Amino acid sequence: MARCRGRVLWLVMGNEPRLDIDAYLRRIGYEGSREPSAETLRDLQVAHLRTVPFENLSIHSAEPILLRDDALFEKVITRRRGGFCYELNGLFAALLRALGFDVEMLAAGVAGASGTFGPEFDHMTLLVKLDERWIADVGFGDSFLEPLRLDEPKEQLQGARAYKFVAEGDHRILWQRNYDGVWSKQYRFSLQPHVYAHYAETCRFHQTSPDSHFTKGRVCTRATADGRVTLSELRLITTNNKGERQERTLASENEYAAALREHFGIALTREFVRPVNQLESS
Secondary structure, eight states: OEEETTTTTEETTEEEEEOOOHHHHHHHHSSSSSSHHHHHHHHHHHHHHHHSSEETTTTTTOOOOOOHHHHIIIIIIIOOOOOOHHHHHHHHHHHHTTTTTTTEEEEEEBBTTTSOOOOOOGGEEEEEESSSSEEOOOSSSSSSHHHHHHHSSSEETTTTTTEEEEEEEEEEEEEEOTSSSSSSEEEEESOOOOOOHHHHHHHHHHHHHHSSSSSOEEEEEEEEEEEEEEEETTTEEETTTTTTTTEOSSSHHHHHHHHHHHHOOOOOOOGGGSSSGGGGGO
């Protein structure tokens, strides 16, 4: 039987709601195996990153971000939006669990330009346990396209980039070697599992604080077969898999709306122009 919660389609078995796996997989254009395997995990992450954008438009439209599976499903799957890390990785974790994967939400501090790390719940990433342990992430913007083996001591190559994990006490640090050959820290995390409520305070900070980089400007980005496309305010940026970049400035909000529709499938409506400070009273 199917039940609608608002506009969210859930399957109901007895009194227990279940994620509509078919609708989710249609959203990300995935038609492969559903067996909980490393290959399935890899294909799901790649499909997700190439279809569902990392975006912060809700923050700039005073649309509250609700860390619940049903609310995230309604936004990302039913309304075909994107989101930031708590939303995208939280919902991806729900999909993986529904498919039979053993998955846990982890908390991470994101590395700044100086190499120091932000607060522990600055980012959500995912631990997936199969025959090996994997880090999966569909909510970190321009980063690893395929899941990474957590316990692999060597570099893990992905195209012109490479990744590695370095232990630091109870934490692991994810490093990335970029196109220029320089290594940089991405984020630091522990293996302590968490639930949505643990991220609530930092999620609220990123929605409301003038000190959050998410409140400073609109961004929408997704991976492509050739690299990445990004809309950062009125700058439209394309990057290929060699790191070569092209950028142009859009002339107007009308052009912005057209680019948002063309590259991300998001229709810009009046709700997107409400000022950020309305969040405080919403």
